[in-house]
Amino acid sequence: MTTPRDTPASRRTRANGDGTVYQRKDSRWEAAGYVLAPGNTRKRIRVYGTTRNEALAKLTEKIANSNRGVPIPSAQGSVAAYLTYWLDAVAVDQLRENTHTRYTACVNRYLVPGLGKKKLAKLSAKDVRTWLNQLRTTCQCCSRGIDARRDEARCCAVGSCCSKRLSPLTLTYIHSVLKSALEHAVREEEIPRNVARNVRTGTPRPRRFEPLTTDEARQLLTTTQGHRLCALFELALHTGLRKGELLGLRWEDLDLARGTAAVRRTLQRTSTGGLTTLPTKTRASERRIALPTRCLQSLKVHHERQQHEREAAGTTWQHNGHVFTTPQGRPIDPTNLTRTFTTLLHTAGLRRIRFHDLRHSTATLLLEQGVELVVIKELLGHAHIGVTATVYAHVRLRLQRQAIDTLNDALNSAGNAPDDPSTPAVVR
Template identity: 85%
Template sequence: MTTPRDTPASRRVRANGDGTVYQRKDSRWEAAGYVLAPGNTHKRVRVYGTTRKEALAKLTEKIANSNRGVPIPSAQGSVAAYLTYWLDAVAVHQLRENTHTRYTTVARLYLIPGLGRKKLAKLTAKDVRTWLNQLRTTCQCCARGLDSARDRPLCCAAEKCCSKRLSPLTLAYVHSVLKSALEHAVREEEIPRNVARNVRTGTPRPRRFEPLTAEEAREFLAAARGHRLHSLFELALHTGLRKGELLGLRWEDLDLDAGTAAIRRTLQRTNAGGLTTLPTKTRASERRIALPTRCIQSLKLHHEREREVAGTTWQHDAHVFTTVQGRPIDPTNLTRTFTTLLRNTGLRRIRFHDLRHSTATLLLEQGVELVVIKELLGHAHIDVTATVYAHVRLRLQRDAIDSLGHALDHP
């Protein structure tokens, strides 16, 4: 008599509703089962894997989503339906909330109006290229009907098109969101290939920024010297920390005796949670950096002042930089404070993030190696550092060549 243990793995009986798993003649494993489909119907799906475990895992994931009431997308369905499924059931669990919000906005404003009615299975590279070309040349004020919300028409309704077109960076971002969605459709075996990858949009030029010169940086530090957040501005300019990383710093992250700071988290405002502490942007962003001597001194003074003000309520795990009431600082409020400081001291207006660019630029001009700057800034790859600051390296090359020419002309 054959017992369940003696039954081959490909022939074991699975529980009702769990589907079936068997090995094909081509040695691949196939798993099949019924899942929820659009229209509150059920559809039999098939998934494949090189091993029984892989095929079973794919089927189990689809059945789990079905049990949660999430219908499986159909390749016969529209691009809009798949985008909605991908954003609500997949991307929401893989992306940060702010990133997911941006993806949803891109889908609502550009992807669904432009490609939403097309069948997912019939979408071609030509469709994507045609849509991107149209998006590149279309006035967004006209396309989105922004005039309808105005008391007096200013654009197409007044027959004076403002030609408000998408920037190359925005266009590349929209394209990348579509590629991510279709890539998941390929992984779920809904479509055979990602047609958006066959369309080239060109490499957009990096966003231009105007970092502070060494003289302007000295003026800025002098102007911030009497400010309550002087140590924050000084730390930003000396270390290139991101705004969220500065605001997420806690006293337990600082070792002022050793002169180091551990960057473990970032503070951001999200739609759902308000001010929220999140992990760093990437794994490379979680790092330990050395603190300059002047920053150590200013942080010690800031520490003593904060302990005096807080009294018995002071906590070792509290945020380093807080409001007067001792609460975390909203990133928007920090930007407003920074802009006010620039205006009151007569310095030209820059973004807070340009302090980070200023740090990297000044370090490059002092001859610091690119790999050291990459580690300090917390970039995931050195290519990012090299690309962003290519203009600085070009200027340094020119200076070096001029120096060599001067040495050859005048021994």
């Protein structure tokens, strides 16, 4: 009599609804089962793997998504159907909420209107390239009907195109979203290759920014003296912390005795949760940094001021442990911080810049002081030093010019001046 233990692994039965798993003649493992398909129907799908566990894991993931009511599109389905599935069943678990929101807007605004009707299995690199070229040359007011929805038409609706085209950076972002979606389709064996990877969009020029000069930075710091968030702006300029990292700091993250700060979280506003504390942007962003003496003194003064505000607020104070809060103890909305920063720039008589440009200013000033690139990379929390080198390439070129000029002055100094040909040589 054959017992379950004696039954070969490829022929063991599984629970009803779990599908079947067996080994093929080519030594690969195949798993098959029924999942929910578009149109509220069910279809049998097959997935493959080099091991039984790999094939079973792929099938289990698809069945789990199906049980959640997410239809599994087939390669014969449209690109729009697959993008909807990818956003709802895959990307939603892998991306932050704000990033997922941007991906969704990109898919609905550009990908679905441009490529949505094509079959996923028949999508070619030529289709993607043609679509991107069309996006690059098409006025967005015309294609999306923006002008027609205005109270007073002034562009395409009155026959005068403004030629408002997408920037190279936006085109690259749209292309990257498509590549990410198709890459998952390859992993799920819906399509054999990612055709979007065969299309080159070119490398867009880095976003231009104008960091503060040394004199402008001093002027801003002088203007912030006495402001209730003076410590925040000093910390931003001295350490290059991101806006969300500054607002997400808690007193438990600071070691004022040793002069260090642990960057562990960031504060963001999401569409569903409001002001939410999240992990740092990347694993490299989670770091411990040294604090200068000026920041330590400002933080101590800020702590005393916060205690006075807490006493004044009484029972209305909402304690959450954040270093920088409103006078009632609530977290500071990033948008409100931007407004405060813009007001301070106007008061200081400085040109208008983004708050994020304070981070660029920190890196630029450090580079100009001769600080090693690897030290700046660790301070800013970049994942790779190549990111730091690329973003601040203009600063490195200026430093190269200074170095070349210094060498030129040394070679042309009085002691090394060439002999005057009019001076007769002395024969000894």
